[in-house]
Amino acid sequence: MQGKLSCRGKANNKASPGLKIDCAKLQRTAAVIGAGVAGSSTARHLARKGWQVTVFEQAANLEHGVNALGQLALRCRIFAQDNSLARFFLAGFLYSAREFQRMSRDEGLGWHPCGxxxxxxxxxxxxxxxxxxxxxxxxxxxxxxxxxxxxxxxxxxxxxxxxxxxAAGWLDPLELCQTWLNHPAIELKQGTAIDQIVRESDGWRLLSDSKDIGGRDFPVVVIACGMGALRFPQSASLPLQSxxxxxxxxxxxxxxxxxxxxxxxxxxxxxxxxxxxxxxxxxxxxxxxxxxxxxxxxxxxxxxxxxxxxxxxxxxxxxxxKRCQSADFAPVLGAAPDFAECRRLYAPLARNARAAGLPPPAHLPGLFFNLAHGSHGLCSAPLAAEYLASVIHGENPPLSREIAGALDPLRFLIRRLQRQQVD
Ligand SMILES: Cc1cc2nc3c(=O)[nH]c(=O)nc-3n(C[C@H](O)[C@H](O)[C@H](O)COP(=O)(O)OP(=O)(O)OC[C@H]3O[C@@H](n4cnc5c(N)ncnc54)[C@H](O)[C@@H]3O)c2cc1C
Known part of the structure; x- marks a missing residue:
């Protein structure tokens, strides 16, 4: 044991090339797919950094699914050992408690830190x-x-x-999402199920019922729609379970x-x-x-x-x-890998699991995942949102490289290659 868990780590200053976004060239507009805890918090964290955000939600209103449960607990996911996930969930818990406290003070959120x-x-x-x-x-x-x-x-x-x-407590998830989405830079489009995400020269075009719904392309799109992510070819290979x-x-x-x-x-x-x-x-x-x-x-x-x-x-x-969880019970967070290209780049891992000198991963430019928060979404989603918003905005992210790596969407493919489970 190295003493108490620390939330700090070495800042991930050296983002891989696929992660670099030239903010000066970008219109700061983003689309978020899904208005649950992950999507709403991502939208708010981007809006705070000056982005115009459109949130697409398939349901006609927010009072469905988890939001209809009435009370969710903010509780820390506890680990018996000090590892990257333990550090992420501890940092997430403390971040959420602070975020809810602030929202309660400044925006009237009903946050009940009852323990x-x-x-x-x-x-x-x-x-x-x-x-x-x-x-x-x-x-x-x-x-x-x-x-x-x-x-x-x-x-x-x-x-x-x-x-x-x-420091644990509870809140009403419907009120939480409504409060996050209540921001002048956020537009919520309900009753809009996105069924395709198509790459165009200026960004991503979103289609609903196979029709273009935005009339414009988004330079940044965050897929935050839980199991709904499996309908997109860009995220269909993620090991998600309902x-x-x-x-x-x-x-x-x-x-x-x-x-x-x-x-x-x-x-x-x-x-x-x-x-x-x-x-x-x-x-x-x-x-x-x-x-x-x-x-x-x-x-x-x-x-x-x-x-x-x-x-x-x-x-x-x-x-x-229903909740969405990943095969290793950790969130799926970060830039969307170009899985086909990464499979080619990292093929040497199937011959030598410790192969060194491999190139940086290939990403789909401007596409990000914030998924699989399992049974601890209140603990993990707000910090995940701040991490993604920082990466997208080009700031130093609040997670160490090691922690971000434990959540990176590419980890499943890397493991499968190392175990020779990829055809
Ligand atoms: C019964 C139950 C109790 C729980 N209790 C707790 C608790 O006490 N504390 C806690 O921290 N966590 C709890 N959880 C887990 C928590 O609810 C999840 O971690 C959290 O809801 C994950 O949020 P999300 O935004 O990722 O996913 P979701 O809440 O599933 O939101 C995804 C949203 O995306 C929308 N969507 C899907 N596909 C599309 C599409 N193609 N286009 C547009 N929109 C789309 C969906 O309609 C949905 O609104 C509980 C979960 C359940 C099921």
């Missing part, structure tokens, strides 16, 4: 060593607490010891009104919002999604407490949504 309690898993699932994690993470992110300490903190009859994350989840919303009772922290175990329960508590999602891949996970989720919430908390079980609402 989160993660109870230790029972029995054989007790995996993470408290002392090792406390050495890695700062106190505002993770503090080990005994059962008595957690009971005193929350005032609830919690069943086990666990972790307290004081995972279905169900969130329950139960009515607030006198007893449950005492919940002021997010309490998390196998499932979690949020403080009440608009008279209801969210019970965090149960997930299954599309192939194995179960029909009814309601009973299981309620039982798991019951397991959080030693004595049963009286919950109102009549009138339970459930909401389903």
């Amino acid at each position: 989160l309690v993660q109870l230790q898993r029972a029995g054989r699932h007790r995996k993470k060593d408290p002392a090792a994690l406390e050495r890695l993470y700062p106190e505002e992110v993770l503090l080990w607490r005994s059962q008595e300490q957690l009971r005193a903190l929350t005032g609830l009859p919690l069943a086990r010891s666990g972790w307290h994350s004081p 995972v279905s989840g169900e969130v329950l919303r139960i009515r607030e009772s006198e007893a449950s009104g005492a919940i002021h922290h997010i309490i998390q175990g196998e499932r979690g329960i949020f403080p009440a919002y608009q008279g209801r508590h969210c019970i965090s999602a149960s997930f299954g891949t599309d192939e194995n999604a179960q029909e009814d996970l309601t009973g299981q989720s309620l039982a798991m919430v019951g397991d959080l407490f030693n004595s049963p908390l009286q919950l109102k079980l009549e009138g339970i609402e459930s909401a389903k949504a």
